[in-house]
Amino acid sequence: MDNRVLIKKNLENYFGYTSFRDGQEEVILSALDGNHTLVMLPTGMGKSLCYQLTGYCLDGLVVIVSPLLSLMQDQVEQLKLTGEKRVAAINSLMDAHEKEWVLNHLSEYKFIFLSPEMLQQEYVMSYLEKVSISLFTIDEAHCISQWGLDFRPDYSDLGIIRQQLKFPLTMALTATATERVREEILTSLQIDHENTKQVIYSVDRSNIAFSTLICDHDKKQQLINQIQKLKKPGIIYFSSKKIAEEVAGLIRNKTGMAAESYHSDIVAEDKIKIQQQFIHDEIDIICATSAFGMGINKSNIRFVIHFHLPGSPEAYLQEVGRCGRDGEPSLALLLYEPGDGMIQLRLQEYTLPTIDMLEYSYKKGKVLEGSCSPTQKQLIENYLKSDLSVEAAKNQVKSRMIYKQQQLYYMIDYAETSSCKRAFLLHYFNEKVSGKPPLCCSNCNIEINECYKETDLKQKKIVEKEKNPEETLKELFLIGN
DNA sequence: CGTTATAGTGCTAGCACTATAACGGTGCCCTAGT
Numbered sequence: 001m002d003n004r005v006l007i008k009k010n011l012e013n014y015f016g017y018t019s020f021r022d023g024q025e026e027v028i029l030s031a032l033d034g035n036h037t038l039v040m041l042p043t044g045m046g047k048s049l050c051y052q053l054t055g056y057c058l059d060g061l062v063v064i065v066s067p068l069l070s071l072m073q074d075q076v077e078q079l080k081l082t083g084e085k086r087v088a089a090i091n092s093l094m095d096a097h098e099k100e101w102v103l104n105h106l107s108e109y110k111f112i113f114l115s116p117e118m119l120q121q122e123y124v125m126s127y128l129e130k131v132s133i134s135l136f137t138i139d140e141a142h143c144i145s146q147w148g149l150d151f152r153p154d155y156s157d158l159g160i161i162r163q164q165l166k167f168p169l170t171m172a173l174t175a176t177a178t179e180r181v182r183e184e185i186l187t188s189l190q191i192d193h194e195n196t197k198q199v200i201y202s203v204d205r206s207n208i209a210f211s212t213l214i215c216d217h218d219k220k221q222q223l224i225n226q227i228q229k230l231k232k233p234g235i236i237y238f239s240s241k242k243i244a245e246e247v248a249g250l251i252r253n254k255t256g257m258a259a260e261s262y263h264s265d266i267v268a269e270d271k272i273k274i275q276q277q278f279i280h281d282e283i284d285i286i287c288a289t290s291a292f293g294m295g296i297n298k299s300n301i302r303f304v305i306h307f308h309l310p311g312s313p314e315a316y317l318q319e320v321g322r323c324g325r326d327g328e329p330s331l332a333l334l335l336y337e338p339g340d341g342m343i344q345l346r347l348q349e350y351t352l353p354t355i356d357m358l359e360y361s362y363k364k365g366k367v368l369e370g371s372c373s374p375t376q377k378q379l380i381e382n383y384l385k386s387d388l389s390v391e392a393a394k395n396q397v398k399s400r401m402i403y404k405q406q407q408l409y410y411m412i413d414y415a416e417t418s419s420c421k422r423a424f425l426l427h428y429f430n431e432k433v434s435g436k437p438p439l440c441c442s443n444c445n446i447e448i449n450e451c452y453k454e455t456d457l458k459q460k461k462i463v464e465k466e467k468n469p470e471e472t473l474k475e476l477f478l479i480g481n
Numbered sequence: 482c483g484t485t486a487t488a489g490t491g492c493t494a495g496c497a498c499t500a501t502a503a504c505g506g507t508g509c510c511c512t513a514g515t
Contacts, residue, residue, distance in 0.1 A: 067508075067509085068508075068509090069508085069509080091509085091510090092509075092510060092511075115508080115509055115510080116509080117508080117509040117510050118509075118510075120509095120510085121510080146507090147507075147508085151506090151507060151508075152507090152508065152509070154509075154510090238506095239505065239506065240484095240504090240505050240506080241505085241506080242484090242485095242505080243484095243505085263506080263507095264506075264507070264508080289506055289507075290506055290507050291506075291507060291508090308505095311506085315507095337482080338482090339482040339483090340482075341482090342482050342483095343482070343483090343504095343505060343506095344505095344506090346482095346504075346505065347504095347505065347506055347507095350504085350505080350506090351506085351507095375506095375507095
C-alpha cells in the first residue's frame with residue numbers, strides 16, 4: 001500500500017482524526033521512507049503523533065527518550081486512552097521486579113519510554129539490544145544541546161547508545177532549535193547529516209505579543225500592578241526559588257488571587273496537585289522557576305511574565321510558548337532591570353567547572369571534595385571517565401561558557417532593543433517576520449505602559465469609537481471593566 | 482544586582498552593630514539500613 005494512504009488510514013484507525021496538522025504528514029512519510037528525521041514544530045502542533053503513527057506503520061518497538069518522568073507518565077496515559085495497551089515507561093517509579101518483567105517481555109510492547117540515564121544502565125541495554133527497534137525517538141531533543149554538556153551529561157551519550165543499538169531509524173523532535181543546535185543534535189546522535197531529512201517550521205507564534213517593561217525600582221510592586229490588570233491564568237518565571245515563593249505569597253496577600261509557587265524543592269505530590277489545579281483553572285497564577293512547564297498542556301494561558309532575565313533566547317521562547325496555545329491573543333512580558341543579567345551570569349559560572357578545577361582534578365584523578373557545585377562535580381567526573389585530555393576538556397568548557405554568555409547577551413540586547421522585539425527574537429533563529437501580526441510588540445504597535453492605565457482606556461473608549469491597537473489590546477488582554 | 486548569612490568589632494562582656502562573603506536554576510538514577 002502507498003504510504004500516504006496507509007498513514008491516512010492509520011490516522012483514523014488509531015487516533016480518530018481525518019486530517020493531519022501542518023508538518024505531521026511530511027515527517028511521517030520521511031521516516032517511513034527510511035530517513036532519519038529532525039523535526040522542529042512549534043509547541044502544541046502534535047509532535048507526539050509523528051512518532052506514534054510512524055511506529056504503528058512499522059514492525060518492531062518504538063523507543064522514546066524523554067527528559068522527565070512526568071512527561072513519560074503523561075504520554076503513557078494518553079496512549080492508553082487511545083486504547084493502546086502495549087506501552088510502558090521504564091523508570092525509577094517502577095520497582096526492580098516490574099522493570100525486569102517489562103524488559104523480559106519487550107517484544108510484546110509497541111512503545112517504551114526511557115530517560116537517557118536509564119539507557120546508561122547496562123542491564124537495560126542488554127535487553128534492548130536483543131529486540132528489533134523500528135524507531136528510536138528523542139522527544140524534546142534540544143535537551144541534548146541544552147543539558148548534555150553540563151547538567152545531564154547522559155544526554156551526550158545517546159550517540160553511543162544508538163551505536164550499541166546498531167543505529168536504528170531515528171526521529172528527533174523539538175520546538176525551538178537554531179541551525180547550530182540542530183547540527184549539534186545530529187552530531188551528538190552520530191547521525192549522518194547527509195542522509196537526514198529536516199522538517200523545520202517557524203518558531204514564530206503570531207498570537208503572542210512581546211513586551212518589555214524597564215523597571216528601575218520596586219519590581220515586585222510593578223509586577224503586581226501588571227497582573228492585576230491582565231487576564232488570567234498566567235505564569236511568572238523567576239531565577240530564584242525563594243523569590244518565586246515570596247512573590248506568590250505577596251500576590252495572595254495583596255490581591256487575593258490564587259497564586260502558587262512551583263520549583264524543584266516542591267515535593268512530588270504537591271507538584272502534581274498544583275499542576276492539576278492550574279490545568280483546571282483553580283489557580284490564577286503560577287510563580288515558577290524553569291522547573292515548571294515542560295509537558296504542560298493547557299491551552300488558555302493568557303500571559304507569561306519573566307521577573308528575571310532568561311538565560312537564552314531558546315529558553316525564553318520555550319517558556320513564552322506555553323501561553324496562547326488556543327490561538328487567542330496572549331502576552332509575553334519581560335520585566336527588565338539593568339543588571340539582571342548578572343544573576344544568570346552567576347548561575348552559568350556555578351554550573352561549569354573552572355580551569356583550575358579541571359587541572360586539579362585531572363592531576364589528582366578525582367574531584368576535590370567540597371570545592372565545587374554538584375553539576376561541576378558531575379561534569380568533571382564525566383570528563384575523568386571519558387577519553388578526553390585536560391586540554392580538550394578545558395577547551396570544551398571554555399567554548400561552552402562563551403556560547404552561554406553569548407546567549408545571555410542576546411537576551412540583554414533583546415530587553416534593551418528599541419527595534420521590533422519579535423523580529424529581534426526571530427533573527428536569532430535566522431528567521432524573518434512574515435506578515436506582521438496586529439499585536440506585535442511593545443516597540444511596534446502596543447504601548448504596554450500606556451494602555452494599562454485604566455483612565456486612559458476609559459477616555460479612549462469614549463473618545464474613539466474606531467478601534468485602535470491599544471484599545472484592541474485592552475479588550476484582548478485585560479480583565480473586562 | 483540585591484538579599485542574606487557569617488564573622489568580626491567593641492563596649493552595653495552578651496548583645497548591637499557593621500563589614501564582608503556567599504548565593505541565586507533545571508533531573509535522572511540508586512544504595513543501604515530502618
